[in-house]
Amino acid sequence: MLPVTLDRTSAEPLPAQLAGQVRALVLAGTLGTGDRLPSSRALAADLGVSRAVTEQAYDQLTAEGWLEARRGSGTYVTASRTTTTATAPPVTTRPTRPTSRPTGLTSRLDTGTPFFDTRLEPGWRRAWREVSVAAPPSGYDDPRGLLELREALAARLGRTRGLDLHPDEIIVTAGTTDGLRALLPELRPGPVAVEDPGYRAAAETVLTYGREVIDLPAVETVGDLGDAVAAYVTPAHQHPLGRVMPAADRLALLEAARRADAVVIEDDYDSEFRYDVAPVPAMARLDRGRVVYLGTAAKSVVPTLRLGWLVAPPDLHELILHRRTITHAGAAWPSQRALLTLLRDGWLDRAVRSARRVYAERAPRVAEAMSPYATLAGPLAGMYSTWLLPETDARRARDAARAAGFEINLLSTYARSSGLTGLVIGFGGVTDAELDQALAAVTGALGA
Ligand SMILES: Cc1ncc(COP(=O)(O)O)c(C=O)c1O
Numbered sequence: 001m002l003p004v005t006l007d008r009t010s011a012e013p014l015p016a017q018l019a020g021q022v023r024a025l026v027l028a029g030t031l032g033t034g035d036r037l038p039s040s041r042a043l044a045a046d047l048g049v050s051r052a053v054t055e056q057a058y059d060q061l062t063a064e065g066w067l068e069a070r071r072g073s074g075t076y077v078t079a080s081r082t083t084t085t086a087t088a089p090p091v092t093t094r095p096t097r098p099t100s101r102p103t104g105l106t107s108r109l110d111t112g113t114p115f116f117d118t119r120l121e122p123g124w125r126r127a128w129r130e131v132s133v134a135a136p137p138s139g140y141d142d143p144r145g146l147l148e149l150r151e152a153l154a155a156r157l158g159r160t161r162g163l164d165l166h167p168d169e170i171i172v173t174a175g176t177t178d179g180l181r182a183l184l185p186e187l188r189p190g191p192v193a194v195e196d197p198g199y200r201a202a203a204e205t206v207l208t209y210g211r212e213v214i215d216l217p218a219v220e221t222v223g224d225l226g227d228a229v230a231a232y233v234t235p236a237h238q239h240p241l242g243r244v245m246p247a248a249d250r251l252a253l254l255e256a257a258r259r260a261d262a263v264v265i266e267d268d269y270d271s272e273f274r275y276d277v278a279p280v281p282a283m284a285r286l287d288r289g290r291v292v293y294l295g296t297a298a299k300s301v302v303p304t305l306r307l308g309w310l311v312a313p314p315d316l317h318e319l320i321l322h323r324r325t326i327t328h329a330g331a332a333w334p335s336q337r338a339l340l341t342l343l344r345d346g347w348l349d350r351a352v353r354s355a356r357r358v359y360a361e362r363a364p365r366v367a368e369a370m371s372p373y374a375t376l377a378g379p380l381a382g383m384y385s386t387w388l389l390p391e392t393d394a395r396r397a398r399d400a401a402r403a404a405g406f407e408i409n410l411l412s413t414y415a416r417s418s419g420l421t422g423l424v425i426g427f428g429g430v431t432d433a434e435l436d437q438a439l440a441a442v443t444g445a446l447g448a
Contacts, residue, residue: 001046002038003030014049015056022057026066032080037067039074108407109438111240111384113429114299117354120347127341131334143324145172145309146336152343153295153309160272162281163293163311171310171320172331175303176267177201179294179310180232182329183265184209186319190229192265193222197414199239199267202232215417219243222253225260230292233264235283236271240386240414240424242378244280254287263316264291270299270382272352275360289313297339299383300352307335355428359383362427362435369439373446374422377411383428386411391421393446398423400445406430406438 004021006014025031038046040054047054058075061067068078144150150167157163157170173179180202184192192206196215203213214228218238225231231253235245245253257264264283271279284293288311296308308331312320324330342348363380370376374387389397394410401408411422423442427435 002043004047006047006049014053015060018047018053018057019060022061023064023066026077026080029080031077033077035077037075037077107405107430107434107438108426109384109401109430109435110407110409110426111382111424112298112303113426114302114383115355115358115428116302117351117358120351120354123342123345123347123350126345127338127347130341131337134337136333136337140328140330141333143321143330144168144170145331146333146340149336149340149343150309152340156343156348157282157295157309157311160279161268161295162285165311169311169317171312171317171324172336173294173308173310174306174331175298175308176269176294176296177205178306178331179292179308180205180265181209182310182320182324183230183292183312183316184211185323186316187229187263190227193225193228193231193262195233195238196416196418197240197411197420198232198416199234199269200414202267203416206232213416217418221249222256225256225262228260228262230263230265231257232267233283234267234269236268236280237273237382238378239267239269240377240384240411241420242376242381242384242386244379244381245283250283250286254283254290257290263313266291266293268293268295272300273356273359273382275356275363275381276379284311292316300348300355301339301342305335305339307331307339355383359428362432365435366425366427366439369443370423370425373443377420377422384424384426386422386424388420388422389446394421394423396448397442397445400441401438404437404441406434406441408438408442 002022002025004018006017010017022031037043040058041051044051044054058067058069062069066077066079067075069075147167149172150170153170154165154167157165171182173182184206191212191214193214193216194203194206195218197218206213214226216222216231216233218241222231233245233253235250237244253264266283268282282293284291290313292313293311294308297305310320359382363385366385367376367380370387374389377386377388391412394412398408398410409424411420411424414424430438
């Protein structure tokens with residue numbers, strides 16, 4: 001007789017209880033491979049249940065591979081602890097959720113963490129309450145994304161980026177890198193030129209898609225793209241050097257792209273955060289037939305919303321859309337629906353204005369602290385600034401910041417062949433007090 005006890009008062013159905021207990025007996029080693037189980041009829045009689053209960057339990061365990069029914073002979077155990085390597089992990093090896101940040105690491109002064117104004121939380125919550133009562137599309141919906149969101153984005157991109165777009169020209173993505181992932185398979189075979197130093201995720205994504213990365217000098221005029229089929233650039237605010245690509249360089253790059261029959265991929269990630277002048281217009285304005293425009297909500301809202309938008313020349317647009325349709329790629333509807341409310345309510349405009357004010361105040365503080373020791377790589381804009389320093393000094397400063405509990409990136413980690421060195425100091429995701437402490441650690445090390 002099997003040592004099992006069924007509880008008739010439990011909400012768990014009897015067959016599931018029985019299957020669970022037999023499974024546990026096998027896992028505990030009480031039952032081993034080759035052991036014969038009582039027949040379903042005999043076990044049902046022993047337990048005082050109908051035969052359907054024992055048959056269902058045996059069928060379930062047979063389907064899961066624990067038991068095997070041998071015709072005319074009975075039911076046997078086929079897997080046990082001694083014969084299988086797939087065992088449940090011991091409780092002690094289960095990963096534990098960290099309840100706090102790792103010790104010694106309090107804040108990241110990186111380029112990817114924007115300022116989030118807590119005074120805007122009520123509007124944020126309202127957006128998600130709206131999501132909770134809105135009816136989701138019943139199927140996969142439009143692969144371009146939610147129509148109302150594309151309408152709102154078209155209006156906003158017209159107003160803030162000088163792009164005159166029909167909503168159907170926009171494809172909502174899960175962010176810049178998702179846009180790049182959508183585009184890469186549609187380009188003809190060949191390498192992709194990526195700014196150096198440049199956005200690490202972009203270079204990585206190109207490599208992931210099996211394409212060679214060609215280093216495009218980030219601050220030089222590009223007159224020739226060689227055999228590259230695309231050039232990935234950040235014209236409004238070169239990442240991470242910060243310079244704005246001059247108009248003449250934009251025209252030269254477009255001309256080089258035309259000659260190479262390549263596309264320019266414009267990553268327009270943080271152009272709204274200029275505090276000295278109005279945002280410089282998007283490069284896509286100059287040649288919509290040559291530029292693939294990638295936008296993101298990562299800087300203006302939060303990176304974890306995982307939303308962005310892509311505008312491509314018509315032939316690429318069609319190819320991207322076709323693949324997104326057949327592969328069920330697309331941005332999650334709840335995020336799209338929430339962003340729609342944030343746009344409609346004017347929340348996004350308020351969030352951008354508020355973050356811009358904070359960055360406008362913090363950027364000069366960073367500059368004041370750093371300029372005695374290092375050279376600013378580009379104009380002050382956005383949520384980080386980049387400082388040129390010898391690598392040894394940059395490392396010393398990085399280590400001092402780390403010891404004080406702050407993580408700051410080395411410029412060399414963004415560079416491939418350019419060999420540029422220094423520090424990239426983000427100031428969006430920290431408090432004013434944290435920024436001061438981090439700067440004190442950095443300048444203390446640089447002044448020593
Ligand atoms: C240069 C650049 N582009 C784009 C992004 C945003 O990418 P995604 O929208 O995939 O989060 C970032 C984020 O840090 C960035 O630094």
